[in-house]
Amino acid sequence: MQVDQQHDTEIREDMWKAMAKSPFVMIGLVGSHDHSEPMTAQLDPDANSEFWFYCNKDNRIAKGGEAMAQFVSKGHDLFACIHGTLTEETRPEIFDKYWSNQVEAWFEGGKNDPNVMMLRFDLKDAEIWEGDQSLSGKFKMLTGQTIKPSEAGSHAEVAL
Template sequence: MTDHADQFWGRLDDTNSGMLGTTDHARLVPMSHYADREAGVLWFITAKGTDLAETAATGTKPAIHVVSDGGEGLYTRIHGQLSLSDDRAKLDELWNAVASSWFEEGKQDPDIQLLRLDLTEAEVWATGGSLSFMFQIAKSKVTGHKPDMGEHYTLTF
């Protein structure tokens, strides 16, 4: 795995949400993601009646997940194929206090729906984070040079 891929997955692990939507709908919604680096997949826990779940119920859809976290210095647009999953073992693995807040019957709630985003590409802007940003801006004012805002790259999965 490349250094860029390691950086991407490491920073993505340290963030917990982004905006997810299918490319055939302009509407993106906030969703917590759960990264599976080895499989190249992001998982989401949602309810069966949501727009995303209903859209994915008609078949696999091209989708986008946008993550913006200044503290972690990660800004990324992730593309992939969104599908439904009934993988109960994966739900057991992902289940946490945040997810339980949304479902009255816990993991057994019949309304739970797993979404699986198989990644195809990610465009990434990786910075040093918010403190580094402030330092780079101040440094540019003193030196007259443009600030170093980090790396910009694309990953293919």
């Protein structure tokens, strides 16, 4: 494995770990004039190229298509812009697998609400940034000193 590929793999794994701790993203359809909106991603540690969302059939992303999701980690030390495709998830076993009390709270009719649907986000690529959390990096930010690009943290463009 080349050094760059190893670096990109590590950043990608860091993104998945951060999303597992705080699975909230802003998501919108590419080419739409609708604003992105916050959604909770349903993650599966064994499915590293897809995640899911429950939504209403009249939601602005319900029609699916090419989409972008933005993610900021809980500690604000990892940022990602994730590109992919939203498709209606029709497999009942997947729909049931991620259903929970937290999900049910959003749908008046619960799991059998005629307006509820599930979308699958198939990832294509992402741009991921990891911030410098070192003491010197924080000190430079607090004191207004210039941070050199080599001190700014890690960055990767990864195919997913």
